[in-house]
Amino acid sequence: MDALQSLFEGFAHALTPMNLLWVLVGCFLGTAVGVLPGLGSSMAVALLLPMTFALDPTGAFIMFAGVYFGGLFGDSTMAILMNTPGQASAIASTFEGHKMAKDGRAPQALATAAIGAFIGGFISCFLVVFVAPALADLSTSFGPAEFFALALFAFVATSSVVADSVLKGLMALVLGIGFSVIGIDSVSGTERFTFGVPELFDGVSLVTVTVGILALGEVFFIASRIRRQAKDNTVNSSGRPFLSRREVGEALPAWLRGTAIGLPFGVIPVGGADVPTFMAYGLERKLDSRRKEPQFGKGAIRGLAAPEAAGSATTGIAMGALLALGLPISATAAIMLAAFRQYGIQPGPLLFDRSPELVWGLLASFFVAMVVLLIINLPFAPLWAKLLRIPDPYLYGGIAVFCGLGIYATSASTFELLVLLGIAVISFVLKRYGVPLAPLMIGMVLGPLAESNLRDALLAAGGDASVLVSSPITIVLYIILIGALVYTGVGRVLARKRQRQVQRAAAPAESPIS
Amino acid sequence: MSAQTQTKTRTGHLGAGTWWQGRSGLVVPLIMGAFSTYLLVGILTMEVAEDADKPGPQFFPMLIMLVGYALTILLTIAYIRNPEPVDADAELPAEIEEDKAFSTPVTSAVAASRLSPHEEDEPAEDRRALAEARVADSKHRTHSDFVSLAWGAGGFAAFALILEFAGWIIAAALLFWCVARSMGSKKPLFDLTLALTFSSLVYIAFAVLLGLNLPSGILGGGF
Numbered sequence: 062m063d064a065l066q067s068l069f070e071g072f073a074h075a076l077t078p079m080n081l082l083w084v085l086v087g088c089f090l091g092t093a094v095g096v097l098p099g100l101g102s103s104m105a106v107a108l109l110l111p112m113t114f115a116l117d118p119t120g121a122f123i124m125f126a127g128v129y130f131g132g133l134f135g136d137s138t139m140a141i142l143m144n145t146p147g148q149a150s151a152i153a154s155t156f157e158g159h160k161m162a163k164d165g166r167a168p169q170a171l172a173t174a175a176i177g178a179f180i181g182g183f184i185s186c187f188l189v190v191f192v193a194p195a196l197a198d199l200s201t202s203f204g205p206a207e208f209f210a211l212a213l214f215a216f217v218a219t220s221s222v223v224a225d226s227v228l229k230g231l232m233a234l235v236l237g238i239g240f241s242v243i244g245i246d247s248v249s250g251t252e253r254f255t256f257g258v259p260e261l262f263d264g265v266s267l268v269t270v271t272v273g274i275l276a277l278g279e280v281f282f283i284a285s286r287i288r289r290q291a292k293d294n295t296v297n298s299s300g301r302p303f304l305s306r307r308e309v310g311e312a313l314p315a316w317l318r319g320t321a322i323g324l325p326f327g328v329i330p331v332g333g334a335d336v337p338t339f340m341a342y343g344l345e346r347k348l349d350s351r352r353k354e355p356q357f358g359k360g361a362i363r364g365l366a367a368p369e370a371a372g373s374a375t376t377g378i379a380m381g382a383l384l385a386l387g388l389p390i391s392a393t394a395a396i397m398l399a400a401f402r403q404y405g406i407q408p409g410p411l412l413f414d415r416s417p418e419l420v421w422g423l424l425a426s427f428f429v430a431m432v433v434l435l436i437i438n439l440p441f442a443p444l445w446a447k448l449l450r451i452p453d454p455y456l457y458g459g460i461a462v463f464c465g466l467g468i469y470a471t472s473a474s475t476f477e478l479l480v481l482l483g484i485a486v487i488s489f490v491l492k493r494y495g496v497p498l499a500p501l502m503i504g505m506v507l508g509p510l511a512e513s514n515l516r517d518a519l520l521a522a523g524g525d526a527s528v529l530v531s532s533p534i535t536i537v538l539y540i541i542l543i544g545a546l547v548y549t550g551v552g553r554v555l556a557r558k559r560q561r562q563v564q565r566a567a568a569p570a571e572s573p574i575s
Numbered sequence: 576m577s578a579q580t581q582t583k584t585r586t587g588h589l590g591a592g593t594w595w596q597g598r599s600g601l602v603v604p605l606i607m608g609a610f611s612t613y614l615l616v617g618i619l620t621m622e623v624a625e626d627a628d629k630p631g632p633q634f635f636p637m638l639i640m641l642v643g644y645a646l647t648i649l650l651t652i653a654y655i656r657n658p659e660p661v662d663a664d665a666e667l668p669a670e671i672e673e674d675k676a677f678s679t680p681v682t683s684a685v686a687a688s689r690l691s692p693h694e695e696d697e698p699a700e701d702r703r704a705l706a707e708a709r710v711a712d713s714k715h716r717t718h719s720d721f722v723s724l725a726w727g728a729g730g731f732a733a734f735a736l737i738l739e740f741a742g743w744i745i746a747a748a749l750l751f752w753c754v755a756r757s758m759g760s761k762k763p764l765f766d767l768t769l770a771l772t773f774s775s776l777v778y779i780a781f782a783v784l785l786g787l788n789l790p791s792g793i794l795g796g797g798f
Contacts, residue, residue: 112785114787115786228649228653231646232603232604232607232650235639235642235646236606236610238639239610239636239643242614242636246632248632249623249624249628249631249632250624251622251632253621253632254613254614256617280727281724283758284723284724284726284727284754284757285719285720285723286719286720287759452760454756455751455755455773457754457755458754458755458758458766458770458773462747462754465731465746465747466777466781466787466789469738470787473788475736475739478731479732479735481731481735482728482732485728485731486728487606490602490606493718494603512635515630515635516628516630520629520630524630
């Protein structure tokens with residue numbers, strides 16, 4: 062019951078009026094950014110990062126927890142009302158959620174999503190409280206070779222297994238790792254790739270890369286398309302924002318199943334919550350097709366409940382993994398890691414011993430954030446949709462100003478602003494050609510971890526590469542990795558074959574035109 | 576609807592009909608190649624202390640560089656063999672393209688069902704508007720609106736360069752105004768007042784209340 066006691070101490074820490082205020086502000090701002098079209102929860106965190114620098118570490122992270130979960134809630138609100146998911150993890154919610162909204166059941170859909178996210182998040186946070194210390198203990202038995210294997214696993218998983226094109230995924234990854242080697246080498250103190258520019262001695266800041274890629278690059282991307290695209294229209298969302306007993310009975314098993322699917326993905330580095338949300342949706346769809354009256358396609362409440370719970374569960378556990386292992390699972394977690402580093406705190410096994418009040422305060426504030434979000438989302442979700450009334454030019458103008466503010470506030474240098482611009486332009490080009498950006502973030506974050514551990518391992522073994530596969534943990538990790546690669550490889554080949562067949566079947570019909 | 580069949584591939588487009596159509600994506604391997612070369616030059620010119628432990632500071636970047644060059648070659652081959660033209664009909668709405676950019680799972684059968692969830696759900700008039708926008712789009716010379724982009728990126732560059740001299744309020748207002756313009760706003764004067772109000776509010780909130788270090792510039796009299 063050690064964990065429980067620590068948690069209660071954490072609550073005592075989190076529930077001061079000031080910290081409560083920060084949770085509230087964080088939830089509010091996170092939801093606001095998440096609700097905006099095209100902007101997801103990772104962007105919420107990246108944009109609001111500089112704002113937290115004015116606070117003390119505990120207050121800052123408590124506010125972060127609010128921003129992060131708030132962004133997720135906002136994402137799904139938009140996915141349901143507007144069919145515009147802010148992030149890949151909200152796509153699965155659009156299928157049935159938007160259909161429910163079109164059916165005039167928008168408030169119920171929003172309530173289903175909010176309660177689903179609450180259940181998934183609550184269960185996962187509860188697990189984190191017990192699992193995180195154990196994970197931290199486990200990770201003390203990890204040596205350099207194991208950490209390198211873990212980083213490699215994350216690299217390959219994000220760039221190849223979950224990306225549409227392996228080549229493009231790898232390219233983004235290599236670019237990300239490449240950015241991370243710029244600056245003074247931490248092992249030998251050698252200047253690398255700075256070409257004498259003093260601003261580069263500390264390397265390219267992760268915050269700059271994040272804001273450039275997720276925020277400013279996004280603004281440029283939208284600018285390049287905005288005049289060439291038809292407008293979508295909104296769904297009316299007034300009505301009773303609560304669920305009937307029958308609806309709760311219908312959704313409850315889906316919430317729980319979604320949570321169960323989402324939990325394990327919090328520690329598997331495959332780039333966040335998109336995979337589990339799709340898996341949860343797929344499972345509900347399959348189960349539904351066996352029922353007497355299939356609901357899918359007509360706005361099935363279960364098709365919305367499961368992915369929401371899964372996404373939220375993954376997010377919660379991912380937070381735990383970040384705290385206990387120092388391993389960021391998704392881009393958002395990576396930004397949180399950057400924030401920790403800004404305060405000179407290194408997440409990982411030692412964090413629980415060194416700053417217990419921060420860790421437990423943060424964990425406690427997850428629960429507080431969940432409750433606050435449920436309160437501000439259930440009755441007020443339709444109000445959020447009103448944010449969309451801000452005309453696009455002013456919305457994105459404001460976002461661009463905030464990008465500049467964030468970077469200047471953290472670096473106070475014109476050079477960093479120009480780096481930001483360069484990265485934003487590169488990110489626009491990559492986006493235009495469909496290169497996934499999540500691997501870039503993961504590469505940037507885990508690059509230094511991979512490098513220093515690889516070098517440490519080789520150094521200790523006198524340059525003998527076999528040390529990398531010498532322990533049981535590394536062997537298991539590599540076997541899982543190879544298995545995943547083979548599995549997706551076969552899947553891709555089969556999918557391509559099927560696609561060719563479809564094309565061949567369709568080809569005769571189209572051939573007269575050209 | 577013969578008009579629709581004609582828009583299958585874009586016609587009035589820059590480079591249409593030439594070898595370059597659908598291959599502008601070659602800029603992606605170009606970026607990769609350029610970055611690998613940056614690493615190569617850096618590795619060659621790096622000054623490493625004699626007694627540095629092996630593997631030294633060049634070791635890991637070297638791996639990255641080699642993979643980078645390999646990817647450059649593979650991506651080039653991929654684009655030459657399979658061009659990716661933007662077909663007016665096949666084009667996805669920007670929101671979906673953006674979701675694609677954020678790593679989409681292909682792991683399950685669900686992948687099939689996620690194809691374009693937008694389109695068929697829309698009411699008829701919306702679908703017509705979308706189709707019209709695409710036909711209009713196919714008449715542009717480039718897929719991306721580079722004029723808008725230049726306003727956005729140029730505005731940001733100007734912001735970065737004048738910030739420390741002109742101060743936050745003026746520079747940020749300029750940035751806001753440029754981005755608003757790049758997004759197609761047609762009320763320059765109204766935008767200007769709004770931009771100045773916004774940047775002043777940000778200044779008050781962050782520099783005055785939260786104590787962030789924003790330059791006051793010429794308005795602050797801090798010459």
